[in-house]
Amino acid sequence: MDTQPLYAIKAELFKSLAHPVRIQVLEVLAADADLTAPVSRLQTVTGSEPSALSQHLAVLKRAGVVEATRSGNAVHYRLTEPLVAELLVVARAFLLHRLAGRDADADRLAAARRLPALPGASARAVLEAALARTTPAETAPAEAARP
Numbered sequence: 001m002d003t004q005p006l007y008a009i010k011a012e013l014f015k016s017l018a019h020p021v022r023i024q025v026l027e028v029l030a031a032d033a034d035l036t037a038p039v040s041r042l043q044t045v046t047g048s049e050p051s052a053l054s055q056h057l058a059v060l061k062r063a064g065v066v067e068a069t070r071s072g073n074a075v076h077y078r079l080t081e082p083l084v085a086e087l088l089v090v091a092r093a094f095l096l097h098r099l100a101g102r103d104a105d106a107d108r109l110a111a112a113r114r115l116p117a118l119p120g121a122s123a124r125a126v127l128e129a130a131l132a133r134t135t136p137a138e139t140a141p142a143e144a145a146r147p
Contacts, residue, residue: 016063021046021056023088029066029077030085036078 017023024046028037043053057077060066065084066077079085099109 013063013065016059016065019056019059021048021053022060025053025056025060025077026065026079026084027088029079030088034078035082035085036076039075039077042077 017026025042028042028045029035039053039057042048042057043050046053048056057066057068060077061068064080067080069076069078096109
């Protein structure tokens with residue numbers, strides 16, 4: 001079975017996420033109960049110029065990560081899948097774990113911990129588990145003891 005097309009599709013998804021403004025946009029959307037926000041809010045939160053934000057949103061839209069709806073003059077963006085919010089939380093948990101562990105960087109870790117919480121019960125458990133760990137060496141025995 002040829003899995004190369006699947007890997008190529010996955011790589012394109014990760015490329016579409018590969019910009020800080022795009023991640024910030026997705027986190028704003030993920031933090032909303034309806035996974036939605038107006039462009040005006042996205043612009044305020046990101047501090048991006050309208051044309052730059054529009055380009056970032058177009059990249060996310062082409063990747064199928066967000067969709068847009070118009071209501072009068074307002075345009076709202078929405079995550080196409082709640083799984084995107086889960087992906088963001090898992091990524092944050094991984095980064096917090098790295099920042100607290102062997103790549104310890106107190107300033108970056110403190111800044112990461114000040115980020116607004118992302119919703120999702122199972123994702124929150126992943127994040128809390130990552131925050132509870134301090135170094136990979138400390139978690140190795142517990143992980144090795146699992147059946």
